[in-house]
Amino acid sequence: MTGTATAxxxxxxxxxxxxxxxxxxxxxxxxGSISMNLAELHTQTSVxxxxxxxxxxxxxxxxxISGAALARVKxxxxxVRRLAPDxxxxxxxxxxxxxxGVGIASSAAAxxxxxxxxxxxxxxxxKEKEYSRLARLGSGSACxxxxxxxxxxxxxxxxxxxxxxxxSPASHWGLIDLIALISDTHKKVGSSAGHVSALTSPFQSxxxxxxPERIAKCRQAILEKDFKALAEVSExxxxxxxxxxxxxDPPLFYWEPLTIRVIKAxxxxxxxxxxxFATIDAGPNVHVICTAEAAPTVREQxxxxxxxxxxxxxxxxxxxxxx
Numbered sequence: 647m648t649g650t651a652t653a654x655x656x657x658x659x660x661x662x663x664x665x666x667x668x669x670x671x672x673x674x675x676x677x678g679s680i681s682m683n684l685a686e687l688h689t690q691t692s693v694x695x696x697x698x699x700x701x702x703x704x705x706x707x708x709x710x711i712s713g714a715a716l717a718r719v720k721x722x723x724x725x726v727r728r729l730a731p732d733x734x735x736x737x738x739x740x741x742x743x744x745x746x747g748v749g750i751a752s753s754a755a756a757x758x759x760x761x762x763x764x765x766x767x768x769x770x771x772x773k774e775k776e777y778s779r780l781a782r783l784g785s786g787s788a789c790x791x792x793x794x795x796x797x798x799x800x801x802x803x804x805x806x807x808x809x810x811x812x813x814s815p816a817s818h819w820g821l822i823d824l825i826a827l828i829s830d831t832h833k834k835v836g837s838s839a840g841h842v843s844a845l846t847s848p849f850q851s852x853x854x855x856x857x858p859e860r861i862a863k864c865r866q867a868i869l870e871k872d873f874k875a876l877a878e879v880s881e882x883x884x885x886x887x888x889x890x891x892x893x894x895d896p897p898l899f900y901w902e903p904l905t906i907r908v909i910k911a912x913x914x915x916x917x918x919x920x921x922x923f924a925t926i927d928a929g930p931n932v933h934v935i936c937t938a939e940a941a942p943t944v945r946e947q948x949x950x951x952x953x954x955x956x957x958x959x960x961x962x963x964x965x966x967x968x969x
Contacts, residue, residue, distance in 0.1 A: 647732045649769060652692040653762035655791050655966035656683040657744070657751035659823055659925065659933045661880040662857065662864050663887040664786050664799065666844030673786040674808050676844065677857035678801040680864045681790045683963030684823055685816065687744040689755035690969070693763040699735035706740045718838075722757065722784040723764060729780075730768035738764075744958060747832035750825060751791075751927060757784030758791035758966045766968055777966070778809035785838070794965040796868050798861070816962035819871050822941040825958040826932040826948055828904045837928045840891065840898050847894040853886045873937055877916065877923035880935070884925045891928070900929050904953045908932040915947060 658681035666676035702720050704711040711719075719738060727733050738760065746752035761781035765772050772780070774793060782789035789809055790797045795816035802808030844850050860883050867875035891898040905926065912924040912934055922936035922944045936944045941959070948957055 647734060647769070648695055648697060649733075649767040650692065650694040651763045651766035652690065652969045653759045653766070653966060654688050654690045654969055655755045655759035655762070656685060656963035657687050657689075657755040658683045658787065658790050658797065658963075659751065659935070660787065660790070660927060661868075661876065661925065662861050662883050663927070665841065665887045665890060666850055666854070667786070667841050670842055672805050672808075673782050674804065675786055675799065675801060676850070677854050678861050679787075679790070679799045680797070680813070680861060680868070681787070681799075682796050682821065682823070683791060683794070683816065683965075684751075684960040685963035686960035687750065687755070687958065687963075689740060689742050689752070689759045691738065691740040691756065691759040691763045693736050693738050693760065693767040695733050695736045695767055697734060699737065702735050703737045704740075705738070706746070707742055718784070719760070722760065725780065725783050726764045726768055726770075729765070730770055733768040736764065736767065745827065745830040747836070750929070750931060750958075751787055753785035753837070754787040754791045757781050757788035760784060761788070761792070762966050762968050774965070775809045775811070778811075779805065781966075782808065786841070787837075792966045795962050798865065812965070813865055813868055816964050818962070819868065820938045820961055822936050822938055823960050824934040824936065824941065824945055824948060825960075826908050826934060826951075826954045827956040827958060828902055828908070828930045828932065828954060830955060835898055840894075840928060843894045843896065844890055845894075847890040849886070849893055850890045853890055857883075873921050877921075877935075880925050881923050888926065898928075901926070902930040904951075905930045905932060908934070908948075908951060908954070911947065911951060915944065920944060920947075
């Protein structure tokens with residue numbers, strides 16, 4: 647069969663983190679999570695099924711991809727082919743307007759865009775929750791980039807009900823994410839590999855046990871636009887996740903010395919009255935979340951910190967969409 651479709655999706659920043667699976671093959675999470683899509687950052691992906699191909703072809707940002715990254719995408723495309731048996735091999739072309747593989751959820755944007763484009767090119771017409779489930783099979787956090795705005799990934803009982811839903815639309819709360827880019831070097835150990843070892847940390851079981859309480863606090867803080875509450879629960883959850891990373895076997899040390907400097911500076915600014923807090927995914931780069939009112943001052947302060955390569959800025963983003 648032949649068919650072509652293009653989709654665009656945004657990365658997301660998690661306030662309550664996803665780390666560890668109870669089923670690695672299905673990417674069923676060890677706990678639920680909550681995130682915000684990032685409007686100014688996006689991945690655009692086109693999928694073209696072609697009868698002349700003998701294998702899937704992947705190009706990212708103008709470079710043809712092979713090895714483990716291609717194998718991961720091929721495995722995902724096999725999931726699409728299970729839903730659409732007539733679909734053959736495809737050419738996949740993906741473009742990003744932000745650095746990938748550095749802890750800015752590039753895989754979330756990539757697989758949510760791929761889920762929409764591949765399914766439509768294969769002739770499928772799925773509902774949002776089905777796109778979210780499909781995206782999850784490529785990258786767990788990708789399920790959260792499918793719905794609009796502020797999203798919660800339901801823990802679920804299994805494959806059928808483990809997907810993300812929108813808590814509130816992007817228009818609900820004009821938060822700003824100032825991303826302090828400390829490194830744009832592709833990380834040596836990706837999230838997928840790290841998830842597998844999460845339970846080797848003595849702290850993971852406690853993090854999982856207490857996650858529902860933090861999820862409830864985070865959800866309420868978003869719905870009520872309570873910045874103080876969101877800051878407290880998000881920073882607590884971030885520190886807990888990185889504590890697990892650093893104590894699992896083998897340990898993962900994503901933070902750089904500059905990462906710590908930025909975290910400590912953000913704490914000082916908040917104590918001085920600025921509405922801002924720090925959160926970090928699987929990488930060294932610091933997401934400084936702040937109110938729209940505080941954002942100009944926070945940016946001015948970040949610029950003064952030597953070593954930050956670039957500061958990316960984004961408000962809340964919408965859902966993944968077919969173009």
